[in-house]
Amino acid sequence: MADNYTRKVHNAIFGLTPTYTLYPAVAAGTVAGTVVTSGAGAWGADKELIAAAGIATEYWVCAFDLDTAGAAQGYVIDIEVAGTTHVTSFRFDVTAVTANLSRFPAAPFPIYVVASSQLTARAAGVAAKVIGVSTLVATGY
Numbered sequence: 001m002a003d004n005y006t007r008k009v010h011n012a013i014f015g016l017t018p019t020y021t022l023y024p025a026v027a028a029g030t031v032a033g034t035v036v037t038s039g040a041g042a043w044g045a046d047k048e049l050i051a052a053a054g055i056a057t058e059y060w061v062c063a064f065d066l067d068t069a070g071a072a073q074g075y076v077i078d079i080e081v082a083g084t085t086h087v088t089s090f091r092f093d094v095t096a097v098t099a100n101l102s103r104f105p106a107a108p109f110p111i112y113v114v115a116s117s118q119l120t121a122r123a124a125g126v127a128a129k130v131i132g133v134s135t136l137v138a139t140g141y
Contacts, residue, residue: 018140020062023050023119036131038075038123046083049135050119060110060138061087061119063103067132068094075125077133079111083120087111094129103136110138 024034037044064077074093080086088107113119121133 018138021137021139022065023054023135023137034121034133036077036121036123036133038125038127038129038131040128041124041126043078043122043124044128046080046120046122047133048118049079049121049133050117050137052082052116052118054118055113055137055139056116057139058115059113061106061113061135062110062138063105063136064090065103065132065134065136066092068129073126073129075123075129075131077131078122078124079106080120080122081113082118087113106135 034047034049036047061079064079066077068075072094074091076089076091078086078089088111090104092104119135123129123131
């Protein structure tokens with residue numbers, strides 16, 4: 001991955017201006033925007049994070065914000081394009097008092113998604129659980 005200096009030089013040469021945005025939009029007092037429910041020992045339903053018409057240019061998913069509370073157990077979040085093309089999965093453990101889990105990097109590198117593509121999430125855990133998920137997205141490269 002290019003260092004900060006290299007990115008700035010490329011942006012200046014090519015007239016690029018990256019913008020970072022949280023999708024979906026997060027209401028006041030809420031940490032994460034889309035509620036994803038894990039299945040009890042199975043995958044829950046896919047939930048839309050970004051609509052197909054939501055971002056009309058190519059974009060990069062840089063990180064995820066999570067918000068949950070409840071039973072102490074491990075969970076896995078699966079991120080897909082259009083509910084079919086798997087792009088990344090990540091696992092995390094929660095305790096009975098976990099609330100805002102803060103920001104997790106999407107992968108070792110940002111995840112590239114083509115223009116006008118829907119981004120979805122689904123979750124699995126030992127027990128059914130509600131998890132709030134938002135994405136930090138970069139556009140304008």
